[in-house]
Amino acid sequence: MTLDIEPAEPRSRSDQIAQILEDQILTGRFSPGARLDEASLAEEHKVSRTPIREAFHRLAQSGLVVQQPRRGVFVRISSPVEILEMFEVMAELEAVCGRLAAKRATEAAIEELREVNAECHAACDAGDIDRYYLKNGVFHHLIYALSGNRFLEQEASRLHRRLKPYRRMQLFLRGRLQQSMDEHESIVEAISAGAPERAAELLRDHVAVQGEKFHHVMSHLEQQG
Amino acid sequence: MTLDIEPAEPRSRSDQIAQILEDQILTGRFSPGARLDEASLAEEHKVSRTPIREAFHRLAQSGLVVQQPRRGVFVRISSPVEILEMFEVMAELEAVCGRLAAKRATEAAIEELREVNAECHAACDAGDIDRYYLKNGVFHHLIYALSGNRFLEQEASRLHRRLKPYRRMQLFLRGRLQQSMDEHESIVEAISAGAPERAAELLRDHVAVQGEKFHHVMSHLEQQG
DNA sequence: GTCAACCTTTTCGTATACAAGAAGCATGAC
DNA sequence: GTCATGCTTCTTGTATACGAAAAGGTTGAC
Numbered sequence: 001m002t003l004d005i006e007p008a009e010p011r012s013r014s015d016q017i018a019q020i021l022e023d024q025i026l027t028g029r030f031s032p033g034a035r036l037d038e039a040s041l042a043e044e045h046k047v048s049r050t051p052i053r054e055a056f057h058r059l060a061q062s063g064l065v066v067q068q069p070r071r072g073v074f075v076r077i078s079s080p081v082e083i084l085e086m087f088e089v090m091a092e093l094e095a096v097c098g099r100l101a102a103k104r105a106t107e108a109a110i111e112e113l114r115e116v117n118a119e120c121h122a123a124c125d126a127g128d129i130d131r132y133y134l135k136n137g138v139f140h141h142l143i144y145a146l147s148g149n150r151f152l153e154q155e156a157s158r159l160h161r162r163l164k165p166y167r168r169m170q171l172f173l174r175g176r177l178q179q180s181m182d183e184h185e186s187i188v189e190a191i192s193a194g195a196p197e198r199a200a201e202l203l204r205d206h207v208a209v210q211g212e213k214f215h216h217v218m219s220h221l222e223q224q225g
Numbered sequence: 226m227t228l229d230i231e232p233a234e235p236r237s238r239s240d241q242i243a244q245i246l247e248d249q250i251l252t253g254r255f256s257p258g259a260r261l262d263e264a265s266l267a268e269e270h271k272v273s274r275t276p277i278r279e280a281f282h283r284l285a286q287s288g289l290v291v292q293q294p295r296r297g298v299f300v301r302i303s304s305p306v307e308i309l310e311m312f313e314v315m316a317e318l319e320a321v322c323g324r325l326a327a328k329r330a331t332e333a334a335i336e337e338l339r340e341v342n343a344e345c346h347a348a349c350d351a352g353d354i355d356r357y358y359l360k361n362g363v364f365h366h367l368i369y370a371l372s373g374n375r376f377l378e379q380e381a382s383r384l385h386r387r388l389k390p391y392r393r394m395q396l397f398l399r400g401r402l403q404q405s406m407d408e409h410e411s412i413v414e415a416i417s418a419g420a421p422e423r424a425a426e427l428l429r430d431h432v433a434v435q436g437e438k439f440h441h442v443m444s445h446l447e448q449q450g
Numbered sequence: 451g452t453c454a455a456c457c458t459t460t461t462c463g464t465a466t467a468c469a470a471g472a473a474g475c476a477t478g479a480c
Numbered sequence: 481g482t483c484a485t486g487c488t489t490c491t492t493g494t495a496t497a498c499g500a501a502a503a504g505g506t507t508g509a510c
Contacts, residue, residue, distance in 0.1 A: 012294060012493065038461075048495045053463090057279060061286035069237065070462055070502055085376035092321045096314075151310035152317075237463065263492075273465045278493090295471055295492055 014051035017041075018058040025064050025075055026165050032077040036065065063162070080218050083166055087211030090163055091204045093156045094143070098199035101146035102191045109146050110192045116142055117188050124181045129171055139184065143203070146191070170213035180206070239276035242266075243283040250289050250300055251390050257302040261290065288387065305443050308391055312436030315388055316429045318381045319368070323424035326371035327416045335417050338367050342413050349406045354396055364409065368428070371416070395438035405431070 021041075024030055036056065042049045056073050059065045065073045078086075105113075116139045123131035137160070144156040160167075170176055183206040190199035246266075249255055261281065267274045281298050284290045290298045303311075330338075341364045348356035365385060369378040385392075396402055408431040415424035 014493080049462095050494055050496090054278075054282060054493095057282040058286060061283060070500090072461075082376060085374045088374055089321075089377045089380060092317070096317045149310045149313055151307060152314045155314060239463080264490095274492095275464055275466090279463095296473090297491070 012051070012054075013047055014054035015058075017045055017047070017051055018055035020045075021055055021059060022062070022064060025059070026161075028165065030075045032075050034075045036073045036075065038072075062158075080215065083163075084211050084215060086159065086163055087166075087207065087214065090156075090159050091207035091211065093152070093159060094140070094207050095200040095204035097144050097147040097152060097156055098187065098191065098203035099196040100148060100152070101143055102194055102196040102199040104148040105146040105191060109142075110188075113139070113142055113146065113188055113191065117184050120184055121181060124177055127177075129177065132177060133168055133171060136180070136184075143187075143191070166214050167210055169217055170210055173213055173217070176213060179209075183209075237276070238272060239279035240283075242270055242272070242276055243280035245270075246280055246284060247287070247289060250284070253390070255300045257300050259300045261298045261300065263297075287383075305440065308388075309436050309440060311384065311388055312391075312432065312439065315381075315384050316432035316436065318377070318384060319365070319432050320425040320429035322369050322372040322377060322381055323412065323416065323428035324421040325373060325377070326368055327419055327421040327424040329373040330371040330416060334367075334371055335413075338364070338371065338413055338416065341367055342409050345409055346406060349402055352402075354402065357402060358393055358396060361405070361409075368412075368416070391439050392435055394442055395435055398438055398442070401438060404434075408434075 021030075021036070030036065038049045038052050038056075042052050045052070056065065056067065060067050060073065064076055066076050067073045116135060120132060120135045120139055123135050140160060141153075141157060144153040144160075147153060147156075171180070183202065187199060187202045187206065190202055246255075246261070255261065263274045263277050263281075267277050270277070281290065281292065285292050285298065289301055291301050292298045341360060345357060345360045345364055348360050362385070366378075366382060369381040369385075372378060372381075396405070408427065412424060412427045412431065415427055
């Protein structure tokens with residue numbers, strides 16, 4: 001089974017640029033509220049304004065930026081409330097994926113899930129947060145795929161991608177890595193045992209806790225100024 | 226409470242055109258697989274190719290069309306399988322909306338839901354499918370809003386819109402209108418009683434049945450050729 | 451001194467021109 | 481007769497040019 005987390009390899013220059021800009025926004029090069037200037041970006045990427053504009057359209061559609069007519073495009077300011085809302089939806093989507101996966105997954109697919117989880121475990125033991133973050137992503141994407149519903153898989157992946165930066169920050173909280181790992185174990189167990197409701201519950205909590213941790217980090221940051 | 230189902234009033238010409246094309250695709254002017262020609266559409270709408278291309282980008286992003294590099298854009302062929310998958314996700318999303326609505330909705334909001342449902346009832350009694358279809362849409366959007374999660378509301382609305390044409394066709398099945406109405410009654414009751422799990426179950430089934438009915442219609446059509 | 455109006459500047463939205471790649475057809479060779 | 485290759489044509493992708501609208505500054509009047 002191939003995973004193709006990023007199925008659409010960029011074809012045109014504008015698609016490539018959209019990808020690059022998306023990454024830059026998600027990784028924080030452009031802070032929320034910042035204005036993206038067509039002209040300077042065009043110059044930077046050595047293209048005309050047209051591909052930049054096409055890239056902007058893609059970003060606007062996926063909700064990363066907002067376009068104000070005759071004003072420009074701005075990196076969308078996601079309020080903490082909105083992010084918590086997204087985590088709530090993500091939790092529910094993952095719960096559905098887990099429920100379906102427990103019902104539909106083949107033995108071979110579950111074996112693959114176990115292997116990926118083992119890699120998570122290795123990264124966790126090594127204290128390698130970057131690696132855990134990466135393998136954790138693969139783990140979740142695999143569960144999306146195991147739902148047997150391609151559309152659900154895509155939607156879950158989309159939201160996962162959108163929440164990327166907020167997922168990551170909470171891994172640095174003390175003890176979260178190990179806790180997350182333990183939750184993984186239970187999830188694999190539930191899916192492998194063919195327990196749909198249990199898998200759903202576990203996944204919902206696993207993701208919901210991330211939302212709570214995010215909230216935790218946020219209020220901590222606000223206290224510090 | 227304002228509903229603003231279609232919040233984004235079109236600003237630029239390209240946005241207007243995207244809206245028009247979207248409607249035309251959803252209502253079947255362009256059949257699945259058909260190629261959308263930039264030049265002829267530009268001529269038809271009395272604009273240059275640029276706004277047409279921008280419109281295409283919007284459509285591609287919302288999944289209505291696919292862009293093949295150097296080939297053109299084609300109306301996406303949604304296979305019956307894919308549509309069933311979308312209904313499955315829709316059912317789950319609505320279930321979540323219902324669960325949250327039952328937990329969070331205020332008495333005033335529930336009263337509004339009752340009123341909209343009464344309008345559905347009136348349309349149903351009058352046998353006015355068009356009107357029922359319209360009011361049914363309002364009913365469901367209201368439940369999305371009642372979830373208290375704006376992001377969830379938007380995502381549900383998006384998918385609802387995408388499934389528009391397939392929802393509609395199954396209303397013509399004998400007895401489906403009355404059945405749908407009965408389900409509405411139970412749903413309102415569950416939300417009003419503050420029974421989250423029951424509301425979730427009812428909504429999931431209510432939507433899932435639409436997927437099944439769609440399947441029913443499809444196989445019927447295939448038999449006839 | 452303050453407020454308003456006008457002008458300038460900037461930037462977006464659209465049009466058009468040009469280049470590059472793909473598909474289809476025709477022609478020639480085997 | 482069939483297949484392959486090359487050319488033509490069509491269409492997309494990108495660049496550039498132009499028009500329009502909004503923001504901000506400056507100037508003038510009160």
